[in-house]
Amino acid sequence: MDLLYMVLFAVVVLLGLLGGVTYAILFERKVIGWMQIRNGPNRHGPWGLFQTIADVLKLLMKEDIIPAAADRKIFVLAPILAFAPSFTVFAVLSWSDTLYAADLNIGVLYFLGVSSMTMLGVLMGGWSSNNKYSLLGSIRGVAQMVSYEIPLVLSVLGVVILSGTMNLRGIVQYQDDIGMWFIIPQFLGFVIYLISAIAELNRSPFDLPEAESELVSGYHTEYSGFRYAFFMLAEYTYAIAISAFATTLFLGGWLGPAFLPGIVWFILKMCIFMFIWFWLRATLPRARVDHLMQFGWKVLIPLALLNIVITAVIKVWMGW
Amino acid sequence: MSIKTETMTLNMGPQHPSTHGVFRLLVEVDGETITKAEPVMGYLHRGSEKLAENFLYTQFIPYTDRLDYLNAMTNNYVYCAAIEKLLEWEIPERADYLRVIVMELNRIASHLVWWGTYLLDIGALSPFLYAFRDRDICLDLLNEISGARMTFNYIRIGGVKWDAPEGWVDKVKEKVKELRENIAEYDTLVTGNEIFQARTIGVGKLTKEQVINWGISGPLARASGVNIDIRKEEPYSIYDRFDFNIPTREEGDVFARYKVRIAEMYESLKIIEQACEQIDEGEIIHKKGARIMMIKPPAGEAYTRAEASKGEIGVYAVSNGKNKPYRIKLRRPSFVNVSILQDLLIGENIQNLVAIFGSLDIVLGEVDA
Amino acid sequence: MFRLLKGFGVTLNYFRKKKITIQYPDEKVVMPERFRGIHRFFPDKCIVCNMCVNICPTDVITLTGKKHPENPKKKIIDTYNIDFQGCILCDLCTEVCPTDAIVMTARYDNLSSYTRSEHFKDIEWLSNNHVYGNYEESGPVPEMGERGERK
Amino acid sequence: MSQEVLDIIVKKITEQKGDEAIEEAKLNFDEPMIILDTKNWDVKTAKLLRDDPALAFDFLSCITGVDYEEHMEVVYNFFSTTKKHSMYVKVKTTREKPSVTSVESLWKSADYMERETYDLFGIDFPGHWNLRRILLQDDWEGHPLRKDYVTDKKALGLD
Numbered sequence: 001m002d003l004l005y006m007v008l009f010a011v012v013v014l015l016g017l018l019g020g021v022t023y024a025i026l027f028e029r030k031v032i033g034w035m036q037i038r039n040g041p042n043r044h045g046p047w048g049l050f051q052t053i054a055d056v057l058k059l060l061m062k063e064d065i066i067p068a069a070a071d072r073k074i075f076v077l078a079p080i081l082a083f084a085p086s087f088t089v090f091a092v093l094s095w096s097d098t099l100y101a102a103d104l105n106i107g108v109l110y111f112l113g114v115s116s117m118t119m120l121g122v123l124m125g126g127w128s129s130n131n132k133y134s135l136l137g138s139i140r141g142v143a144q145m146v147s148y149e150i151p152l153v154l155s156v157l158g159v160v161i162l163s164g165t166m167n168l169r170g171i172v173q174y175q176d177d178i179g180m181w182f183i184i185p186q187f188l189g190f191v192i193y194l195i196s197a198i199a200e201l202n203r204s205p206f207d208l209p210e211a212e213s214e215l216v217s218g219y220h221t222e223y224s225g226f227r228y229a230f231f232m233l234a235e236y237t238y239a240i241a242i243s244a245f246a247t248t249l250f251l252g253g254w255l256g257p258a259f260l261p262g263i264v265w266f267i268l269k270m271c272i273f274m275f276i277w278f279w280l281r282a283t284l285p286r287a288r289v290d291h292l293m294q295f296g297w298k299v300l301i302p303l304a305l306l307n308i309v310i311t312a313v314i315k316v317w318m319g320w
Numbered sequence: 321m322s323i324k325t326e327t328m329t330l331n332m333g334p335q336h337p338s339t340h341g342v343f344r345l346l347v348e349v350d351g352e353t354i355t356k357a358e359p360v361m362g363y364l365h366r367g368s369e370k371l372a373e374n375f376l377y378t379q380f381i382p383y384t385d386r387l388d389y390l391n392a393m394t395n396n397y398v399y400c401a402a403i404e405k406l407l408e409w410e411i412p413e414r415a416d417y418l419r420v421i422v423m424e425l426n427r428i429a430s431h432l433v434w435w436g437t438y439l440l441d442i443g444a445l446s447p448f449l450y451a452f453r454d455r456d457i458c459l460d461l462l463n464e465i466s467g468a469r470m471t472f473n474y475i476r477i478g479g480v481k482w483d484a485p486e487g488w489v490d491k492v493k494e495k496v497k498e499l500r501e502n503i504a505e506y507d508t509l510v511t512g513n514e515i516f517q518a519r520t521i522g523v524g525k526l527t528k529e530q531v532i533n534w535g536i537s538g539p540l541a542r543a544s545g546v547n548i549d550i551r552k553e554e555p556y557s558i559y560d561r562f563d564f565n566i567p568t569r570e571e572g573d574v575f576a577r578y579k580v581r582i583a584e585m586y587e588s589l590k591i592i593e594q595a596c597e598q599i600d601e602g603e604i605i606h607k608k609g610a611r612i613m614m615i616k617p618p619a620g621e622a623y624t625r626a627e628a629s630k631g632e633i634g635v636y637a638v639s640n641g642k643n644k645p646y647r648i649k650l651r652r653p654s655f656v657n658v659s660i661l662q663d664l665l666i667g668e669n670i671q672n673l674v675a676i677f678g679s680l681d682i683v684l685g686e687v688d689a
Numbered sequence: 690m691f692r693l694l695k696g697f698g699v700t701l702n703y704f705r706k707k708k709i710t711i712q713y714p715d716e717k718v719v720m721p722e723r724f725r726g727i728h729r730f731f732p733d734k735c736i737v738c739n740m741c742v743n744i745c746p747t748d749v750i751t752l753t754g755k756k757h758p759e760n761p762k763k764k765i766i767d768t769y770n771i772d773f774q775g776c777i778l779c780d781l782c783t784e785v786c787p788t789d790a791i792v793m794t795a796r797y798d799n800l801s802s803y804t805r806s807e808h809f810k811d812i813e814w815l816s817n818n819h820v821y822g823n824y825e826e827s828g829p830v831p832e833m834g835e836r837g838e839r840k
Numbered sequence: 841m842s843q844e845v846l847d848i849i850v851k852k853i854t855e856q857k858g859d860e861a862i863e864e865a866k867l868n869f870d871e872p873m874i875i876l877d878t879k880n881w882d883v884k885t886a887k888l889l890r891d892d893p894a895l896a897f898d899f900l901s902c903i904t905g906v907d908y909e910e911h912m913e914v915v916y917n918f919f920s921t922t923k924k925h926s927m928y929v930k931v932k933t934t935r936e937k938p939s940v941t942s943v944e945s946l947w948k949s950a951d952y953m954e955r956e957t958y959d960l961f962g963i964d965f966p967g968h969w970n971l972r973r974i975l976l977q978d979d980w981e982g983h984p985l986r987k988d989y990v991t992d993k994k995a996l997g998l999d
Contacts, residue, residue, distance in 0.1 A: 031704075032445065032446075034703070034704050034708070035446060035700040035701070035703050035704050036445065036446045036449040036450075036703065037449060037450070037453060037703050037706060037707075037708050037709050037710075038449065038708055038709070038710045039708050039710045039712075042712075132328065132330055132331075204443065204445075205443065205515055207443070211443060212337055213337050213338045213440060213441045213442075213443060213674055214338065214441075214671075214673070214674045216336065216337060279697065279700065279701070281445065282445060282446050282700045283444070283446065283509070283696045283697050283699070283700045284443075284444060284513070284515055284693065284696070285439060285442040285443045285444035285510075285513065285515050285516045285519065286442060286443025286444070286515075286519075287515050287518070287519070288518065288519050288671050288672075289671050290669075290671065291515075291518050291519075361974065361975065362973075362974060362975040362976060362977065365975040365976065367984060369960070369985060370960075370984050370985055373985075375746060376744070378744070378781065379744065379746040379781065380746070381779075382746055382777055382779035382781070383746065405869055446700055446703075450703075453709055463720070463721055463723075463724065464721040464723065465723070466723070467721070467723035467724050467725040467780060467793070468724070468725050468778070468780075471777070471778075471779070473779045473780060473781075481780075481784070482723065485721070485722075485723070505699060508695050508696065508698070508699055509695075509696045509699045509700070510696070512692035512693070512695060512696075513692065513693040513696055514691075514692060514693050515693060532898050532899055532921055533898075533947060533948045533949070534948045534949050535899060535900055535901070535947065535948070535949025535950075536949075546921065548899075548921055553924060612744070612781070612784065612785065613740070613743065613744060613785060620868075620869075621868070621906075621915075622868065622869050623871075623901070623902060623904075623915075623917045623928065625901065625902075632901060634901055634902050634917070636902055636904040636915065636917070638906055646906075647904070647906045647907075647985075649902065649904035649905075649906075651901060651902040651917075655952060655953075655956075656949055656952060656953070658952075659948070659949070659951055659952040663948070688975060689975070
């Protein structure tokens with residue numbers, strides 16, 4: 001019975017996620033469109049609501065090309081390996097007070113551990129394509145993701161210290177108890193998280209692995225059709241996961257005035273978080289690789305460490 | 321003991337998003353440092369100079385449009401000016417004013433395209449669309465006077481094809497104000513941006529000696545402190561009647577080129593405003609110029625140059641007294657400017673490649689003629 | 690230090706501004722009168738002088754004339770073809786035409802087709818290209834020479 | 841002023857090369873123009889034009905090849921960024937074996953322009969470091985801007 005429930009839940013989450021990704025893409029395109037004095041997608045369905053569906057259908061119908069010189073097995077495996085971990089992390093996310101899959105004690109650790117596997121897909125995809133641009137893109141991507149994993153984890157530590165638990169539900173409940181979202185005592189941590197999450201996700205201004213003006217399309221240059229769709233799916237699933245994680249850690253999860261159910265609050269907060277990313281993409285130019293690395297190692301990590309020290313002092317002093 | 325390493329050859333183009341056309345750049349990289357760069361061109365070669373030899377003088381004007389298609393007015397102008405030099409014709413004053421207005425409008429449009437696409441190369445998406453909105457203002461004005469948005473074919477040997485439509489000059493004055501405000505907004509969006517500055521300041525430096533030795537002209541040269549602008553040097557047309565500055569900077573890096581081009585747009589706006597104030601009624605074409613099939617310059621040869629948005633554009637025209645040019649040589653600024661890549665890229669980091677390449681502002685139609 | 694934040698204000702400001710997209714097939718830009726679109730031909734005005742053929746830089750115009758049935762000294766047009774595969778819409782043919790028998794219309798969107806042969810337009814198509822300047826033929830037909838001063 | 845520049849040029853070159861060196865010196869549309877034979881045009885003369893303080897032609901604007909059917913010419917257009925004057929140098933060469941000393945070592949801008957002239961006219965530039973075709977493909981036959989070049993429309997797929 002338990003197994004059936006698990007499978008059922010997984011399927012529901014997957015379907016919900018597919019819908020979520022569909023509309024996240026639409027949301028992104030609309031936001032960026034409006035910021036660029038244009039309309040964004042509006043041809044398919046009212047308000048362009050079916051645009052992404054049409055795009056996905058087109059991708060599925062396309063010819064599946066595997067370059068002759070590619071390392072076939074790894075080439076095929078890479079998109080799956082990119083997608084699987086970004087989907088797996090949804091197991092520990094709690095959408096509302098009652099809606100969740102696993103109430104894991106080490107939810108934070110699980111999330112960070114599993115999600116960092118995504119970079120394997122990037123590396124394998126870039127390597128196996130046997131294309132110089134793909135290789136450059138994937139090497140840049142891995143370097144960037146490894147570097148920014150560290151400030152990401154360190155910024156989360158502050159929350160863990162304050163709440164004293166690694167259970168994601170526990171963290172939200174703790175925020176409920178003290179009557180304050182962690183964004184206030186952990187503002188520095190939130191900013192560091194926000195920045196390193198962008199780098200983790202390879203989003204603009206840190207979209208170096210797929211910098212289309214330099215590396216054509218980075219690690220997925222040679223991918224087409226549904227394999228490419230998988231990479232896109234992985235990217236947006238991971239984006240949703242990271243923003244859901246941020247909502248849980250810093251923005252009080254499903255907490256909010258009672259006139260709306262918890263899940264609505266949760267999704268609203270996620271949307272705000274994602275809006276910031278889209279806004280960044282519409283505004284900023286791309287950073288350069290060495291600046292990106294310098295910023296990560298020389299600015300973000302010291303700041304994150306500082307944040308941990310401050311948090312520890314607050315913890316002891318305030319007696320939370 | 322040393323480890324045996326190999327350099328990697330990276331083939332950038334002919335199909336690459338940042339070459340802005342069919343252009344190929346063979347770079348050899350040692351790790352991340354470029355050790356050799358070789359531009360390969362000719363994919364868009366149409367033999368314009370050969371075509372010219374089989375055309376009547378006027379027939380070649382539409383082909384000059386297609387050299388630097390972003391700045392077609394100046395191409396039109398410099399070709400016509402070369403033939404006028406051979407003919408020794410006086411150009412009616414109103415025609416000169418109209419020429420200056422359309423050339424400067426076109427220069428702004430060309431710089432805007434550079435601005436937008438360069439930021440697209442750097443990775444910012446929105447400036448591209450803002451720039452194209454403003455470019456459209458220029459193109460709409462040019463469309464009204466010439467009947468085309470890019471390949472104008474407007475300037476004729478001896479004058480211009482059409483007079484300005486009613487109210488056009490006032491409209492230009494109005495739009496100049498709008499453009500000035502919009503360009504000011506670009507500064508807020510981009511110029512001060514730290515990420516942008518970090519990518520451009522100190523990158524791709526060109527020294528004054530390099531500039532002169534490699535024959536670099538236009539904003540590229542002026543960003544390296546070489547104060548050459550043919551509009552001031554040998555004022556052609558009626559440029560000596562306007563009060564404008566030549567923006568120069570000493571740094572010679574990508575950011576300096578950016579600043580020079582932005583400043584040049586303001587100067588162009590100033591020229592347009594003055595020209596719109598001074599313009600008078602009158603003839604628009606030399607009395608013999610209207611009969612476009614009958615143009616027959618006396619035998620002779622002349623080199624004429626003008627300041628296009630990319631640099632010095634020149635036409636070397638040889639006439640043998642017949643109704644077809646004996647030889648037309650086009651000195652295309654992009655063609656000369658692109659040769660610096662072999663020198664400029666050596667020792668640069670590969671991550672700066674696109675930033676440097678984009679800052680040259682080449683148009684492939686012009687490189688390949 | 691944080692001058693980059695000013696840029697966010699710019700983009701957010703555009704978020705609320707009016708969009709400038711033109712929904713192309715639904716709404717079309719009205720081109721100015723001088724716009725050099727696809728030609729229109731007036732067979733009765735043509736005097737078969739061959740000027741347009743001579744000036745055409747891409748050699749895409751071909752025409753034949755026949756004897757005028759009443760006045761043997763005059764000629765009238767028989768066939769007139771433009772091959773739009775090569776036409777660069779440079780407007781030189783209309784500029785040299787002494788009788789304005791060939792003019793350019795402000796229409797710009799009726800040249801796309803799936804086959805090359807459809808680009809070959811004959812006298813019938815050219816004379817039925819019912820747009821002239823900004824005016825439909827049913828509307829007020831402008832006088833000659835209104836599209837800018839010629840000659 | 842142009843006349844003075846022309847006089848200086850003529851004086852300096854005859855000092856270096858002898859009286860017969862300059863075939864013709866005149867003003868062409870108010871700019872000094874000298875016509876030389878290819879054997880009198882070498883790196884030393886070019887260096888004189890560039891480095892002499894009174895001339896200082898440091899900017900090479902344009903290189904033009906012209907095929908006059910009985911002979912060929914390469915025209916150099918110089919400009920001085922310090923003195924603000926310009927000049928033409930016409931170098932005559934035979935049609936059978938056209939060859940003009942390269943000035944690429946003095947003005948790097950000659951690099952591409954000489955390659956282009958070689959490509960389209962077949963004029964050899966001894967001293968050029970990399971004289972290859974630039975606009976046409978490497979296996980192109982003939983040099984299209986020569987007056988006797990026959991365009992093979994069939995081979996180009998045009999007819």
